[in-house]
Amino acid sequence: AAGVIQSPRHLIKEKRETATLKCYPIPRHDTVYWYQQGPGQDPQFLISFYEKMQSDKGSIPDRFSAQQFSDYHSELNMSSLELGDSALYFCASSLDPNTGELFFGEGSRLTVL
Amino acid sequence: AQSVAQPEDQVNVAEGNPLTVKCTYSVSGNPYLFWYVQYPNRGLQFLLKYITGDNLVKGSYGFEAEFNKSQTSFHLKKPSALVSDSALYFCAVRDWGGRSGGGADGLTFGKGTHLIIQP
Numbered sequence: 642a643a644g645v646i647q648s649p650r651h652l653i654k655e656k657r658e659t660a661t662l663k664c665y666p667i668p669r670h671d672t673v674y675w676y677q678q679g680p681g682q683d684p685q686f687l688i689s690f691y692e693k694m695q696s697d698k699g700s701i702p703d704r705f706s707a708q709q710f711s712d713y714h715s716e717l718n719m720s721s722l723e724l725g726d727s728a729l730y731f732c733a734s735s736l737d738p739n740t741g742e743l744f745f746g747e748g749s750r751l752t753v754l
Numbered sequence: 755a756q757s758v759a760q761p762e763d764q765v766n767v768a769e770g771n772p773l774t775v776k777c778t779y780s781v782s783g784n785p786y787l788f789w790y791v792q793y794p795n796r797g798l799q800f801l802l803k804y805i806t807g808d809n810l811v812k813g814s815y816g817f818e819a820e821f822n823k824s825q826t827s828f829h830l831k832k833p834s835a836l837v838s839d840s841a842l843y844f845c846a847v848r849d850w851g852g853r854s855g856g857g858a859d860g861l862t863f864g865k866g867t868h869l870i871i872q873p
Contacts, residue, residue: 645797674860683844684798686860697859731797739848740805742788743861745797 643667645746647732653752654722662717662749666734672696673715674743675707676731684731690715691738719751727753756781756849760864767835768872775830775867777845786848787828788861789819791841798844804828815839835871842866 646665654660666673672691676684677700686699690709701707704722709715719726729750733743757780767773779785786805790798802813809821819830828845846861 676860683863683865686862689860699860729795733798738859740786740803742800742803743798744800745790747797748795750795 645732645734645744647730647746647749649749650747651750651752653754655754656722656724658722658753659718659720660722660751661719662730662732662751664715664717664732664734664746666713666715666732667736667744670734670736670744671713672735672738672741673709673713674733674735675701675715675717676733676745678729678731678748680728682728687717689738696738722751722753724753727751756785756847756862758845758847758862758864760843760845760867762867763865764868764870766870766872769837770834773830773832773835773839773869773871775843775845775869777828777830777864778826779828779845779847780826781847781849783849785828787819787821788846788848789813789817789828789830790844790846790863792844792866793841801830801843837871837873840869840871842868 648663674689675687678684687701689697693709707717729748731748733745735741759778788803789801804821812818844866845864
């Protein structure tokens with residue numbers, strides 16, 4: 642079965658650079674979520690989209706932005722990167738934004754040097 | 755605000771014994787509850803969920819969880835542990851009342867519990 646696809650899987654950036662992560666949800670899933678997981682931490686909710694509109698916002702820094710496109714894929718843009726942004730970034734998709742479980746991708750590991 | 759507590763950082767169980775991983779939650783409305791498992795450097799895999807109905811829910815890999823409204827708990831259980839069950843387990847909650855009112859509210863995760871099954 643098709644799963645959530647994230648790219649790139651690994652990314653190394655310097656401080657103050659920008660990075661873009663991409664997420665391709667499971668076909669027919671119209672809801673996308675972004676999470677950040679620091680080393681040894683639980684996943685922290687950043688932002689979600691339902692039918693291409695921003696639905697909920699969590700602890701996403703102002704330096705970060707995201708959008709969902711017409712084909713339902715989503716991109717997370719991160720600017721002015723800081724050392725503390727180094728983390729595993731997960732995208733998840735869901736068929737039902739209220740009761741549906743989230744299906745997670747394998748994550749994009751961002752390292753900021 | 756919604757929150758989840760997993761009181762144990764680590765749970766050790768001998769293979770073949772029953773296991774329990776504890777989870778309590780706090781929401782202002784009605785809870786939607788989930789359990790996920792994470793293997794090292796991997797994404798989270800869905801195990802089971804409680805939305806409504808029977809308080810005992812069964813999920814993947816022989817796991818089950820019991821919803822207890824009075825104790826605001828949703829403990830994960832398995833009758834007989836396998837070494838391959840060793841992983842990091844996360845409990846998560848979504849408030850039925852919703853923050854955004856538009857659906858797609860993010861799940862709030864607990865800190866996770868390392869489950870170690872000893873041969």
